[in-house]
Amino acid sequence: MAAVLAPDAPGTLSFELSDEHKLIRQMARDFAQSELLPGVIERDRDEKFPEELVRRMGELGLLGMMVDPQYGGGGMDTVSYVLAMEELSKIDASASVIVSVNNSLVCWGLEKFGTEAQKRKYLPALTSGEYVGAFCLSEPEAGSDATSQRTTAEDRGDHYLLNGTKNWITNGGRAGISLVMAQTDAAKKHKGINCLIVERGTPGFAIGKKEEKLGIRGSDTHSLMFSDVKVPKANRIGEDGFGFRFAMSVLDGGRIGIAAQALGIASGAYELALKYAKERKAFGTEIANHQAIQFKLADMATQIEAARLLVLKAAREKDLGKPFGQSAAMAKLYASKVAMAVTAEAIQVHGGYGYVKEFHVERLYRDAKITEIYEGTSEIQRLVIARHLLGA
Numbered sequence: 001m002a003a004v005l006a007p008d009a010p011g012t013l014s015f016e017l018s019d020e021h022k023l024i025r026q027m028a029r030d031f032a033q034s035e036l037l038p039g040v041i042e043r044d045r046d047e048k049f050p051e052e053l054v055r056r057m058g059e060l061g062l063l064g065m066m067v068d069p070q071y072g073g074g075g076m077d078t079v080s081y082v083l084a085m086e087e088l089s090k091i092d093a094s095a096s097v098i099v100s101v102n103n104s105l106v107c108w109g110l111e112k113f114g115t116e117a118q119k120r121k122y123l124p125a126l127t128s129g130e131y132v133g134a135f136c137l138s139e140p141e142a143g144s145d146a147t148s149q150r151t152t153a154e155d156r157g158d159h160y161l162l163n164g165t166k167n168w169i170t171n172g173g174r175a176g177i178s179l180v181m182a183q184t185d186a187a188k189k190h191k192g193i194n195c196l197i198v199e200r201g202t203p204g205f206a207i208g209k210k211e212e213k214l215g216i217r218g219s220d221t222h223s224l225m226f227s228d229v230k231v232p233k234a235n236r237i238g239e240d241g242f243g244f245r246f247a248m249s250v251l252d253g254g255r256i257g258i259a260a261q262a263l264g265i266a267s268g269a270y271e272l273a274l275k276y277a278k279e280r281k282a283f284g285t286e287i288a289n290h291q292a293i294q295f296k297l298a299d300m301a302t303q304i305e306a307a308r309l310l311v312l313k314a315a316r317e318k319d320l321g322k323p324f325g326q327s328a329a330m331a332k333l334y335a336s337k338v339a340m341a342v343t344a345e346a347i348q349v350h351g352g353y354g355y356v357k358e359f360h361v362e363r364l365y366r367d368a369k370i371t372e373i374y375e376g377t378s379e380i381q382r383l384v385i386a387r388h389l390l391g392a
């Protein structure tokens with residue numbers, strides 16, 4: 001199903017989604033309700049990666065939404081992607097981060113900057129759900145300060161020799177391929193960094209411990225270790241020294257995905273709170289009839305609407321080929337803040353029930369926090385926005 005909007009005619013501003021966009025949103029909503037919702041509490045409790053559901057998401061085209069159909073993708077636009085991300089994240093943010101990393105960091109990065117051979121070799125498996133991909137930038141001592149890469153990729157003629165450790169890698173233990181940023185020429189600082197495609201099972205590549213997390217517990221987060229891993233030169237993305245700019249460009253798009261995830265976590269919690277408020281009675285009437293609750297719902301809905309507009313604006317700018325880094329950072333900064341505020345209020349509306357697992361909002365509250373951290377903390381988003389504002 002293709003869903004690519006033609007550019008707006010000059011001077012027009014439309015808040016309407018196309019019929020195709022609505023269909024994609026409905027498909028994601030139906031899938032989330034019928035297949036992600038059953039078992040989501042148990043997967044969170046047991047830290048269980050949704051293996052079967054990943055395959056199913058591949059079948060439904062959710063893993064390579066924006067990839068050209070010639071490589072097995074859905075040929076959709078970023079607006080379609082964020083609509084789907086919101087729906088999946090309302091129910092299961094662990095599943096949606098798998099979707100986000102695979103779509104916007106790995107598939108998009110490979111398709112935009114990879115060679116034809118790399119695209120043909122890896123994209124069909126990534127889009128079908130045969131395997132997922134991982135994006136490896138963070139290190140024990142390089143989180144926000146991402147240029148300080150200690151992992152090295154020594155140039156050995158026809159291959160690189162990769163050594164180092166990557167931290168907090170989403171999909172780390174499951175990934176068929178990992179995009180690994182590593183320093184080839186330290187004298188050139190960030191201009192000496194390369195991005196290498198490393199296949200699972202390559203000798204010297206070890207998967208470290210799985211992290212026990214506050215939220216998104218059904219996702220798979222590991223440290224990865226590389227010890228004299230031989231990576232062919234053919235697996236480098238872009239020209240020599242392009243790795244850091246690759247990571248930054250890809251993260252601009254990734255931040256739209258995480259903003260949509262935060263939006264979904266917020267709107268999922270809000271929908272649960274609204275429903276509960278109409279059912280739960282106190283002082284002789286449904287609590288939705290109390291102004292104390294009405295004001296909460298009004299604030300939640302307003303914040304969510306504002307976040308949604310920012311997310312859609314960033315996605316639309318990307319689809320139109322306009323610069324979108326500032327909008328992506330604004331969308332992520334704001335939507336993640338809204339996710340924190342709205343999930344806390346959703347628990348408050350639920351009272352004691354909100355504090356127990358059965359009612360889902362406590363999970364959404366725990367899941368919300370990571371959206372202020374990964375793919376650039378809120379502080380980094382402010383830095384990116386400020387640099388745009390100042391033209392720096």
Ligand code: CAA
Nearest residue numbers: 137138143144145146147170245248249325374375376380
């Ligand atoms: N697009 C393309 N290139 C960019 C860019 C962008 N958005 N932003 C910066 N660059 C380029 C710059 O042009 C510069 O290149 P040149 O020298 O060739 O011009 C180079 O990158 C270095 O940029 P800066 O001088 O701005 O570098 P800096 O160190 O001052 O700051 C930063 C960069 C914005 C702080 C960056 O380090 C950053 O974004 N840090 C956060 C890292 C991050 O988001 N990590 C997330 C981990 S991935 C993850 O979470 C995935 C997951 O599992 C869910």
